[in-house]
Amino acid sequence: MFGTSGIRGRVGDEVTCALALSVGRAVAAESYERVVVGRDPRESGEMLADAVAAGLREGGADVVRVGQAATPTVARAVGWTDADVGVSVTASHNPAPDNGLKLWTATGRAFDVAQQDAIARRVREDDYDLVGADALGTESRLDDATERHVRALQSAVDADLAGLSVVVDVGNGAGGVTATVLDRLGASVQTLNAQPDGTFPGRPSEPTAEHCGSLSALVAATDADLGIAHDGDADRTMAVTADGEFLPGDVLLAIFATAAAGEGDVVAAPLNTSLAVDDALAEVGASLVHTKVGDGFVAERTEDDDVVFGGEMSGAWIWPDQTKCPDGPLAAVRLGALVADHGPLAELAADVPTYPTCRDSVEVDDKRAVMRYVADAVHADHDPGRVNDRDGVRVDTDDGWFLVRASGTQPLVRVTAEARDADRSDALAARARAYLDDAVAALESEP
Structure with a gap:
């Protein structure tokens, strides 16, 4: 449900008022008692913000509305209002037909993976703690947030x-x-x-x-x-x-x-x-x-x-x-x-140096399987101290680096290589692409 930067997708398909309502209910069920809600200028933002606010109040959480505002304004407003979290209704840089939801902690930091997983689980399992009419959350406005x-x-x-x-x-x-x-x-x-x-x-x-x-x-x-x-x-x-x-x-x-x-x-x-x-x-x-x-x-x-x-x-x-x-x-x-x-x-x-960088991508059927194969091969060939596999597989050399990483949104695996010399950048890119090509070929040959 959550990508690398919150929930995003096409309005009426991946992102709906039903989803926004559920996220609001889930946030309240996680014991966040006071929540700031704001939105960017997309027309769908008003109805989605209303739905989030309704879900929050159904769970007993108090809502502070800031209306249309920049996402960093919403995030800062969490601290200004002594709220527990904030919700930005935004698809950020995505195209106009999209919208989404991004959740913020009291420090202005986006929800981490554990916090996102907790919300996603409640939405998936329809696990909320709704309150009666006498315990609904309140709603107020912060008109001077900007x-x-x-x-x-x-x-x-x-x-x-x-x-x-x-x-x-x-x-x-x-x-x-x-x-x-x-x-x-x-x-x-x-x-x-x-x-x-x-x-x-x-x-x-x-x-x-x-x-x-x-x-x-x-x-x-x-x-x-x-x-x-x-x-x-x-x-x-x-x-x-x-x-x-x-x-x-x-x-x-x-x-x-x-x-x-x-x-x-x-x-x-x-x-x-x-x-x-x-x-x-x-x-x-x-x-x-x-x-x-x-x-x-x-x-x-x-x-x-x-x-x-x-x-x-x-x-x-x-x-x-x-x-x-x-x-x-x-x-x-x-x-x-x-x-x-x-x-x-x-x-x-x-004053900032610029170095030659090579980029490539390959469309694959199963990017997770491809990345597992690439990771195994890279670890077998390189000193563990040179390999970073926290997000894809990056290998650092004395004069450059290469990265093989699955796209977060498309059926692609991307290759990036950089060095201080163009020939070396090309060589690192070729090595990285070889790992990727070997993985694709090995998986295609499996029965």
């Missing part, structure tokens, strides 16, 4: 951005808080696709280079210092330099990480993160620790005291001293402050 988020960001950054010019592509989502706080910090702000509209008429919700062509063109054609792009619920932030170049996620990760970390500090990122981040952190005496793919797994690792920052190249950035939810507006204002203090974004990006 304003509280703005004030929190002002305090977190505490910078004078006078003279900085920024274009913010809200993507017709819930991330308007970014433009507000940048303006209050003194920046000159121009917006793009700023009207909330869950059909995403301006561009697809996911802020990729392909989808952000208008932002790149506008920044390049004006005197803007940088461009910012969010997804539908503003938990992701990507960036464009003054000349209109869309920055790769690994480069942005390295910029944020090296600004946050110092001698002896640790940064958390998924195991498909570029060597460029390791090398950039080494320059400041910090190190990288790998997690499973998914911002929830990154957030879990940021609960360790030595981790000062966590990120994922898809655009999810976490400063654990502020919140353990990926906070797109926080990332936007911190990037603006970095440019104001240290110079053009293109120069910050130029």
